[in-house]
Amino acid sequence: MSFEMWTEKYRPRSLEEIMNQKEIVERLKSFTNARNIPHCIFAGPPGTGKTTAALCLAHDLYGEGWREHLMELNASDERGINVVRETVKTFARTRSIGEIPFKILILDEADNMTSDAQQALRRTMERFTETCRFILICNYSGKIIEPIQSRCAPFRFSYLRREDHDTYLRAIVEKENVELPDTGLNAIFDVCEGDLRKAVNTLQAAASLDREINSETVYSVVGRANPTDVKDMITQAMKGEFIEARKQLRDMIVRSGVAGSDIIKQIHSEIFRSGLPDKWKIRLADAVGEIDFRMVQGANEEVQLSALLARLGEAGLEMKRGS
């Protein structure tokens, strides 16, 4: 028996197979029909099909040998200006052999590029438009510099609708011969919130545990993937045990490799699940939201989250005094 990561095994190969983001797919199809594409920006949350759409576009445009006309770079791994100067330029300036005179360069996680690198990229995009089209993929198009944005056709991806999400997962379980009752499906959507990569990874991990995937299986996967006792950490912080709380936070991030965005999501839901007075839930939501935003801006996760823990400690004191 051969196994792959299901995210790859069931990744659509052609635009025809993409079931969500209908409007975007229609526009992309018109590009492939015209056998020409502009520079593009695909922006949107994780797991909504941005990379897939880019790969499918290339596939549909070039046909079978599509990989030869394509280069995929990831700005998180190669974010410096030298990559733009060397790798990108070398690829962009050589002419493609075949019917279509240009190649495609997919630059994933482009919002992680330094603005220096983006400036260099902007010139490269201009100079080599004839021979190369760029698809920039990012979570937030706001982090792409204005001159690049204005040279690209923008596409905004949004979270999958519930029925698309369900259809996609049901198709997988059918082929993989596992069972996914509604409780399991609901649990996955509840946890992954329409992030399809996360949903499929959760599904596969759950399938490795059991042939029937109910909500219990799902939650045990989630618990093991994110071994975070956020609840205890919050309790410590509110008791004023900041140093202990920060130590727990550090273990989660450094040793268990939990993403800061997951931790703050859990802190948020933990606060609303707690027995705190509503007035305080709202006050704390403001604090959580502010820190969430700061992390998105590219600050250090541990520093930001521990500032939140300190705020929780302050709130704990204020509550005790009844303000």
Added chain:
Amino acid sequence: MHAAWTVKHKPHSLSEVIGNSNAIQKLSKWVKSWEKGVPKKRAAFLYGPPGVGKTVSVETMANDSGMELVERNASDYRTADAVERFAGLASQYGTLDGRRRLILLDEMDGITGTADRGGVRAAIEVVKEARCPVVLAANDAYDRKFSTLRKYCLLIEFSKPTVLQIASHLKRICRQEGIEADDNVLKFVAERSGRDVRSAVNDLQALAQGRKRLTHEDVSWLAERDRKEVIFNILRTVFYSGDTWEAKKASDAADVDADMLFEWIYENVPRHFTDPRDLARAMNALSLADIYRGRIRSTQNWSLLKYVFDFMIGGVAVARERSKPGGWVPFKFPGRIMVMGQTKGLRARQSSIGMKIRKRCHISSVRAVKEVIPYLRIIFESNAEMAAGLTSWLDLDEDMLEYLAGGKRQANAIAKRLA
């Protein structure tokens, strides 16, 4: 029981003095010229930083040429009266036994305005009447109080020897003391002394006396000690002065890496800000400082660095309103750096697996570590069959397999299915 090495290993001959060969040549030429009669300049004024060999050059020169050295330093001639008494000696050509005389007025900087009133003026008289060579020495010949005196003197500048010259001097001492020492270690000691030979020799004695070998470990703590002292000073001011200006001044004065300083402050803030409200304010200031660090990273605009300091120094300094200083709380080494050190191997493993995933899954290795590896671990720990398939699909090596499987036993179970 032990003599100071600065005395014990003092040069006996001019040829053993390190550095300043031009100055020394000028000096000996001038002294020689006295054999043909009184030269135009009756005094030589040696100037330069401490510990570069001014005094020792004069001493060895007198020794080499068999002259009698009459030496006075600041502690001897405080007043005009004292200097005049001394002048009698200078007005004679030589000694009774026929040896010529060399007069050294050392540490001229030590003559201060009021206490030694007239000291410099008296020195001028000595020089004017001198019938034997008079050598003056000071750190700064261009001090205003020497302006008249300077006119009667041949100015000779002494400068700092190079690190290599000092290191080879130290090596000679080590050889004589029977100590083995790496060149790098000696260079380090020389450098740290600020190229002051006297203090380099003193340091060497403190480090090496009684040892057979001097290694890098024996001396590296010196740098560590210096740096920590600097950082502790900043931390004290930032945490307890309550004054933004003071705190920023302290950090400006010290040339400490901003990221390193941030880690120290971040680690120690909760230990010194005990009131939760103060702590929240201080941590918020650090959070803002951190945002500017992020902005610098993404824009490479280093002029934003001042805002990092505004928040991490000034912002933290004013955060204290209610916290009482709780006795002596020692500063702790940044835990985050320690953890990063301890988990280096772990992270290297994770990122090598991340690279494998990246090849297959259209995702950066950074995100693969956070978003894919956790699920892989569940699969590898619980389903050997699926894990075996993924192992070959991702092309993982044994080490990676063992990490994902969480142990040797499960890794072996998976590996068996591979064969």
